[in-house]
Amino acid sequence: xxxxxxxxxxxxxxxxxxxxxxxxxxxxxAILFIVLVYMAFIYxxxxxxxxPVQKIFYAHVPSAWIxxxxxxxxxxxxxxxxxxxKRIYDLYAGISAExxxxxxxxxxxxxxxxxxxxxxxxxxxxxxxxxxxxxxxxYLAYVMIRHMDSxxxxxxxxxxxxxxxxxxxxxxxxxxxxxxxxxxxxxxxxEGKDQSGGGLEPEMLATLFVGLGAFTLLYIVxxxxxxxxxxxxxxxxxxKEKLQDKLVR
Amino acid sequence: MLFKGAMALAWKDLYTEWxxxxxxxxxxxxxxxxxxxxxxxxxxxxxxxKAIIPGLIWVIIVFAGLLGLNRSFTSEGKNDTIHxxxxxxxxxxxxxxxxxxxxxxxxxIVEIISIPFLFILFDFKFHANLLYFILTIFIGTFGFVxxxxxxxxxxxxxxxxxxxxxxxxxxxxxxxxxxxxxxTKIQLISPDKFASAISWMQLITAYDLIIFVACFILYxxxxxx
Numbered sequence: 001x002x003x004x005x006x007x008x009x010x011x012x013x014x015x016x017x018x019x020x021x022x023x024x025x026x027x028x029x030a031i032l033f034i035v036l037v038y039m040a041f042i043y044x045x046x047x048x049x050x051x052p053v054q055k056i057f058y059a060h061v062p063s064a065w066i067x068x069x070x071x072x073x074x075x076x077x078x079x080x081x082x083x084x085x086k087r088i089y090d091l092y093a094g095i096s097a098e099x100x101x102x103x104x105x106x107x108x109x110x111x112x113x114x115x116x117x118x119x120x121x122x123x124x125x126x127x128x129x130x131x132x133x134x135x136x137x138x139y140l141a142y143v144m145i146r147h148m149d150s151x152x153x154x155x156x157x158x159x160x161x162x163x164x165x166x167x168x169x170x171x172x173x174x175x176x177x178x179x180x181x182x183x184x185x186x187x188x189x190x191e192g193k194d195q196s197g198g199g200l201e202p203e204m205l206a207t208l209f210v211g212l213g214a215f216t217l218l219y220i221v222x223x224x225x226x227x228x229x230x231x232x233x234x235x236x237x238x239x240k241e242k243l244q245d246k247l248v249r
Numbered sequence: 250m251l252f253k254g255a256m257a258l259a260w261k262d263l264y265t266e267w268x269x270x271x272x273x274x275x276x277x278x279x280x281x282x283x284x285x286x287x288x289x290x291x292x293x294x295x296x297x298x299k300a301i302i303p304g305l306i307w308v309i310i311v312f313a314g315l316l317g318l319n320r321s322f323t324s325e326g327k328n329d330t331i332h333x334x335x336x337x338x339x340x341x342x343x344x345x346x347x348x349x350x351x352x353x354x355x356x357x358i359v360e361i362i363s364i365p366f367l368f369i370l371f372d373f374k375f376h377a378n379l380l381y382f383i384l385t386i387f388i389g390t391f392g393f394v395x396x397x398x399x400x401x402x403x404x405x406x407x408x409x410x411x412x413x414x415x416x417x418x419x420x421x422x423x424x425x426x427x428x429x430x431x432x433t434k435i436q437l438i439s440p441d442k443f444a445s446a447i448s449w450m451q452l453i454t455a456y457d458l459i460i461f462v463a464c465f466i467l468y469x470x471x472x473x474x
């Protein structure tokens with residue numbers, strides 16, 4: 001059996017200062033989001049058939065992208081945890097899953113708003129929608145496992161195992177639902193001849209890429225922030241236990 | 250060695266079940282009650298209700314199966330026999346395999362009794378190919394039990410395992426539910442589209458293989474002290 005490696009806490013230093021990279025990333029993300037808002041609402045043209053509702057696209061697609069990245073992150077970090085048994089990977093995996101759940105929720109709320117005006121129905125049992133919903137449930141389950149009442153090493157191990165199984169399950173869910181029901185989503189980056197899958201105006205494409213960049217940076221910032229908070233929690237807990245020990249004696 | 254240990258464990262489980270008949274009787278009564286609840290919810294005299302029979306079959310399997318899966322690991326906690334299993338000179342995977350076999354056998358027994366019961370109560374005339382029907386039920390159950398046994402072991406570590414198991418098991422087993430319901434529906438209701446039933450069965454088989462192998466490999470991480 002492998003030995004678990006808890007994170008190292010330096011109590012003497014007190015609260016660790018926020019790193020410059022983190023600060024820099026935070027400011028860059030903020031600026032990029034302002035740029036994104038400008039590009040989405042002013043720079044990019046209004047879509048011909050859908051009208052201004054299409055603007056939701058610039059939040060919807062990047063959120064879906066981040067959800068995917070976050071869950072891939074959970075999968076990789078879970079494997080890394082099971083191999084190395086370092087708690088830091090577990091912290092990152094947990095935060096990544098939480099971010100993923102939040103962004104999946106954004107996808108699942110912006111989707112129906114968009115769908116109501118372009119498909120004329122809030123929800124359709126269509127492969128990508130349904131897969132996203134199932135994905136959301138899988139990672140809610142993951143978060144629930146993380147909130148189990150056990151010592152951290154056990155909890156981390158079980159969560160890591162579930163993170164791996166859950167991720168392996170997603171493609172099968174997608175194929176199953178795809179066979180079960182046909183598609184309604186356009187393929188944006190053109191498939192087949194003459195970009196019949198949809199295609200985008202260059203301005204829209206540029207806005208979309210800014211959106212993807214902004215959301216990716218936001219993911220990194222949130223990940224770092226979350227791990228900082230988790231570390232602070234652990235430090236406070238350890239300090240409390242120390243204090244209790246002292247008081248008992 | 251792997252199979253010998255697994256068979257011993259499965260035999261132990263099934264033998265204790267034979268002596269007490271506690272879980273299996275609960276599962277059977279529950280399955281019967283589900284059928285009755287459905288007969289109230291959907292009028293069995295209505296001919297359109299025939300279309301939901303395949304769904305009913307799988308609802309019974311899933312809910313009754315859940316009862317058995319919940320018991321399979323929590324019952325080991327009572328006298329802390331789970332630790333005896335861990336320290337026993339067994340490969341962790343053979344614990345999984347043993348529990349898997351005993352759960353599979355129990356759910357199959359419930360199916361053998363409850364599905365004909367459902368057909369009788371809903372007055373359903375069975376015209377499908379029996380062999381393929383049984384095969385569909387079997388591979389669907391196989392996948393559900395392989396994910397279920399694994400996740401039951403995982404959730405048994407929690408104090409509220411009965412609540413945790415359905416929440417973690419249902420999303421993971423959605424491909425089984427979709428595929429098995431579709432394959433069963435095609436066979437029972439529109440046998441002329443038999444080719445697509447075969448492709449659904451292939452999907453279920455792929456799921457079975459991936460999930461079973463993944464659970465088999467990852468099980469040792471669930472069972473560490």
